[in-house]
Amino acid sequence: MRLPTGKNRKQPWLLKLQQTLGASEMVFPELRHSAPNLSYGRHKAPAYPRARHAANLILLYPSEQGDWTIPLMIRAETEGIHAGEIALPGGRCEPEESAQQTALREFHEETGHQVAVKSVLGELPPTNVWASNHQVRTFVALEDSLPVWSPDPCEVAGLIFLPLAHLMDPRKFGMHQVIRRRVQFSALHLNVDGHRVWGATLRMLVELGEALTSAK
Template sequence: MRLPTKKTRTQPWIRALQETLGTSEMTFPKLRHSAPNLSYGRHKAPSYPRARQAANLILIYPNEQGNWTIPLMIRAETEGIHAGEIALPGGRCEPGESAQQTALREFCEETGHQVSVPAVLGELPPTNVWASNHQVRTFVALERSLPVWSPDPCEVAGLIFLPLSHLMDPRNFGMHQVTRRRVQFSALHLNVDGHRVWGATLRMLVELGEALTSAK
């Protein structure tokens, strides 16, 4: 599947996704600040010239009850600066590998489930992760069958599952305090099964939520 260009990538596939999911009645909370305080909008600014390239994948599929769901992973405690955080499956691009190839490969390596190329609907705007100096490209895929999971215990402490309707409900969002290098700041989070999803992962999910309600 040929991905849309940068100028058009946020429209055609969103309409198709919206029609497929039946999201015409969905609304998304108006989140003015999905990024933590003190981030100064850097996640949308130009990346550093030496930023490392990475990619991840948002997979939407029906769970056992037929509800559209997104898998998230809990990073293993050995995963460096982002250890223990909730993330979308993904990782750094290897030499000669396209961003989409990276997203599909990393998703399979981390969750044990292989997503096919035709399942990829398109791409969300890229996100800069300044804490680890990465520019991350996020792809969205849709499947109609229930995956069989086999997460890699070296990288993944566990999987949690986010119903799409849960993402679209403003009652599931809140604020918390974060301390980094003796600096404290507030950050928006999404509550999922007792876990707080925040930071870059939340920004990517917010992009998806906004996309689902922006197409007419």
């Protein structure tokens, strides 16, 4: 897949993607396979009454070869329950701040790259991250140029880069075993440069892949 630039940004499939992201509800049966065992569908159930609100951002941009790429971050080992995991840049909403403002602010703070409001295409359905009691809203943005990265070392141990073609390739997926509080269960993961992307982050990425498929 090649990234549309300039006047090509208004081609029909991209407009259809924006419409898909703007839908009030997207239903993709395939997504049931992206959730780990024992999740019991809680990622899509109504949020807990006291769930905290957070937002993150999926940025699509062209690599030096012109292929679509998504930046992911390795959380620093000091980042609580999700320490060391692969995640989308994002964080908790501040008072009087919209979810989109949170997503753009957190992306800038964590990666050092500022994404313009006009680059945001739309939003995926919210995801409940029940392990940390957050409801997360995920926004999707598209840029035409290669970003300059300057990640925050306090929050980010490193950045890895997911080619969009890998997200659309079933051969890049696998299963692994997870142990939480003496309970072992299986989980689907996506291989990215030797790292396993799984859980809520994988679910958000798979939803993007399904939206792109629908937009073709």
